[in-house]
Amino acid sequence: MQEPTDEQLMHSYANGNAKAFDQLYARHRSALYRYFNRQVNNASTANDLYQGAWEKIIKSRSKYRKSAPFTAWMYRIAHNHLVDYYRRLKPDACIETDVLPDQQDGPAQGAISGEQNEQLRAEISALPAEQRNTLLLKLETGLKMEEIASVTGVSKETVKSRLRYALDKLKRSLVE
Amino acid sequence: MNTIHNNGENDQTLNDGLEKLGRAYGQLEQDQPPEMLDQAILNSAHRAVEKKSGWKQFGWMHGLATAAVFVLAFTVILDQRQLAPEFKEDVLLNTPSRLNKETELKRPSLDKISESTAETESTTEYQQKTMMRDAPVSAAAALEPLSEESAVRSMRIELNETVVQAAAAEKREQADMDDSMPKKLQKAVMLDEADLLSESVSMDAASMQVAPAAAAPAISAMKTRGRMDSTIEQELQAIIELKLSGDESWVMELEAFVERNPDYTLPDELKH
Numbered sequence: 001m002q003e004p005t006d007e008q009l010m011h012s013y014a015n016g017n018a019k020a021f022d023q024l025y026a027r028h029r030s031a032l033y034r035y036f037n038r039q040v041n042n043a044s045t046a047n048d049l050y051q052g053a054w055e056k057i058i059k060s061r062s063k064y065r066k067s068a069p070f071t072a073w074m075y076r077i078a079h080n081h082l083v084d085y086y087r088r089l090k091p092d093a094c095i096e097t098d099v100l101p102d103q104q105d106g107p108a109q110g111a112i113s114g115e116q117n118e119q120l121r122a123e124i125s126a127l128p129a130e131q132r133n134t135l136l137l138k139l140e141t142g143l144k145m146e147e148i149a150s151v152t153g154v155s156k157e158t159v160k161s162r163l164r165y166a167l168d169k170l171k172r173s174l175v176e
Numbered sequence: 177m178n179t180i181h182n183n184g185e186n187d188q189t190l191n192d193g194l195e196k197l198g199r200a201y202g203q204l205e206q207d208q209p210p211e212m213l214d215q216a217i218l219n220s221a222h223r224a225v226e227k228k229s230g231w232k233q234f235g236w237m238h239g240l241a242t243a244a245v246f247v248l249a250f251t252v253i254l255d256q257r258q259l260a261p262e263f264k265e266d267v268l269l270n271t272p273s274r275l276n277k278e279t280e281l282k283r284p285s286l287d288k289i290s291e292s293t294a295e296t297e298s299t300t301e302y303q304q305k306t307m308m309r310d311a312p313v314s315a316a317a318a319l320e321p322l323s324e325e326s327a328v329r330s331m332r333i334e335l336n337e338t339v340v341q342a343a344a345a346e347k348r349e350q351a352d353m354d355d356s357m358p359k360k361l362q363k364a365v366m367l368d369e370a371d372l373l374s375e376s377v378s379m380d381a382a383s384m385q386v387a388p389a390a391a392a393p394a395i396s397a398m399k400t401r402g403r404m405d406s407t408i409e410q411e412l413q414a415i416i417e418l419k420l421s422g423d424e425s426w427v428m429e430l431e432a433f434v435e436r437n438p439d440y441t442l443p444d445e446l447k448h
Contacts, residue, residue: 018222025218033209047213054217058224118205138194139201160190167193 006070012060025054028071031140032078038136039082041125049085053152068161071141076151079133086129123173130168406438416445 002040004012010021037046056077063071064073068098095158130152137148149156411433418426432447 013225014219016225018225019372021221021225023217025214025221029209029214030206037207047210050209051213051217058217058221058398061224117200120200121204135197138232161188163194164186164190167190167197170197171193 007066007068010061010064010070010073011066014064021058024070024083028074032074035075035078035080035140038121038124039083039129039132040123043083049078049081053081057083069147072143072147072151075137075141075143079137079151080135081125120170121172123170126173127166127169131169134162138163265423408440412443412446419446 004023007012009020009024009086020164031045033050034097036049036053038045040049041045049166057074060077064070100155112114115133124135136149137143149159152159415426415433417430418429430442434440434442
């Protein structure tokens with residue numbers, strides 16, 4: 001028997017089926033938690049953000065449309081929740097502007113190894129918030145560029161730009 | 177063309193880099209949310225839909241209960257209306273226009289009483305007083321919405337009419353019994369009746385609200401008794417005035433009075 005899709009489960013939950021939410025939660029709990037945990041690099045804050053995001057998802061269940069991809073919808077809520085958190089943290093924080101570098105090289109072959117896991121994690125945490133957010137959305141959710149653009153409210157090119165920046169920084173850091 | 181080619185190359189490079197990074201990223205320790213947090217979120221999600229489904233489940237019962245309350249309230253109101261005294265019900269149900277109509281219907285009976293009881297010139301005075309008493313109430317009833325004050329006023333009218341009718345009937349009997357009553361004394365009686373009307377208007381409305389229908393005869397009897405005493409005093413006053421004016425007929429009047437009221441103690445002015 002075919003497993004119900006995320007969209008079907010969410011629709012079912014919105015219609016009062018609590019068990020559908022259990023399934024949905026089991027599918028996305030780890031990825032969403034890592035998304036927050038690696039953004040803020042603090043377990044307590046990550047827990048708060050994670051719980052807050054799910055609460056918002058629960059409250060917004062009646063607004064969900066079955067035609068919309070559930071993952072994109074869920075991460076849009078999570079992203080907005082995170083932005084709210086940053087705004088509360090630094091009300092006057094400016095949004096950084098990304099400039100596409102002239103020449104882009106991919107990460108060096110073999111630059112990332114199993115031994116460098118901790119370093120990789122630290123480097124991701126050290127990325128600027130917008131780049132980190134975009135990179136984590138890509139790595140954790142597997143969303144397409146267009147979907148990430150929709151979630152973060154920027155253009156597809158800006159998403160690509162942020163990803164290139166992030167990859168470049170990680171490559172340099174890990175090589176050093 | 178060159179730019180498109182470069183963009184394509186850049187995208188390919190980006191995708192390759194992301195793929196390699198993704199593999200490394202996948203080897204990182206897989207963080208998991210705490211179990212307690214899982215439980216809290218799941219509970220919250222369940223509560224949210226259970227609350228909603230609870231409302232859905234009992235929605236029809238809620239509507240049924242509301243309808244039942246309305247039916248019950250309506251029944252109680254109907255019962256109260258049936259148990260309430262008749263005239264009070266009329267007051268509560270009456271619109272100002274209906275009050276006016278009823279006042280108009282009752283006026284002829286008042287006029288009859290006044291005609292039969294007062295064939296002298298004081299009839300006009302009595303009618304004027306009656307009109308003065310009724311007119312403000314009718315006008316107010318026509319203009320104002322049916323308020324508590326107007327209801328009390330309407331009850332006063334009802335009770336006053338009962339008192340007046342009883343007083344008039346008694347007066348007729350008394351007049352029949354003593355056709356020889358002097359004109360001046362008759363005038364005094366008529367004046368007294370007019371005073372009685374004005375007195376009855378100021379009766380306590382609160383006592384009427386308790387049991388107006390039952391209280392009306394008792395109040396009527398009390399008024400009649402009081403009126404009789406008042407009439408005797410009026411007669412005596414008239415005799416005293418005759419005496420003071422030097423009219424010798426006061427002696428005859430006094431004798432007639434003593435015959436009618438042998439037990440009544442005469443005032444000092446009329447004692448020989």
